Amino acid sequence: GHADKEVMAATVLTSLSTSPLVLYPSSVPTEPASKTWKEVLSASYSSSTSGNWSWDASDQSVPSTPSPPLSKDSTHFMFEDPIPRKRKNSMKVMFKCLWKNCEKVLSTSSGIQRHIRTVHLGRNSDSDYSDGEEDFYYSEIEVNMDSLTEGLSSLTPTSPTTAGPPPIFPPPLSDVSRSEYVGVNGSQSHTSSLLSQSLDDVFVHVLTLSHLLFPRKPRGEAKKCRKVYGMEKRDMWCTACRWKKACQRFTD
């Protein structure tokens, strides 16, 4: 029952907190070197896909990443191909809420972040301040617009613009109780849905517990040479930044 899920979630949590891929550095007296999952991931992606337009081959002093001891099975379902990094015709990127039983899809990342902050995290202050935690609760998806353009103008499923301040229907702490609501609609007759359902449960438990255990901490601004030194001191930028390539002095 739920106790098993809690144990599983707690196990995943502790393994996360002792691995290099920590949610937050935990207790952070020396705060600045914090990385979010996304940043760590994108770093490992770029190191593996070798975005090396490189001008020098003898200076590659980074052999191979030591591949963190975290079991891939516990992470792959959260990180499935976030951005295919290519633009395609009539493919629009949308942002989908990952919260249990919430299939909300919005067109902007700021919109989905507000959605998560207000209705799931129970932060009813509608300030635009992002506490860097919303990233774990939504994902980017691609939607083919051509398949939708048939017979529209009759439906307006969600208002994409920043119009309606959403009703604050769940009071705070509803996220904790919401994770107990699972399985209300037991009509999922897919054969393989059992495994993914369990993973989803673990996922939402990990998110909930981490949300409970870890303090809120703002996202570290990724300052690169341009912003650090400014346009007037362009000669202090690293070569890549001067050539409008990916910065290599400040890597995330």
Place this chain on the structure above:
DNA sequence: TATGCCGGGGT
């Protein structure tokens, strides 16, 4: 608006 940077040019 500004920043980061890919793709595509030059020399």
Place this chain on the structure above:
DNA sequence: ACCCCGGCATA
């Protein structure tokens, strides 16, 4: 190899 920039995604 070294350098530059249009244009785009993103905040």
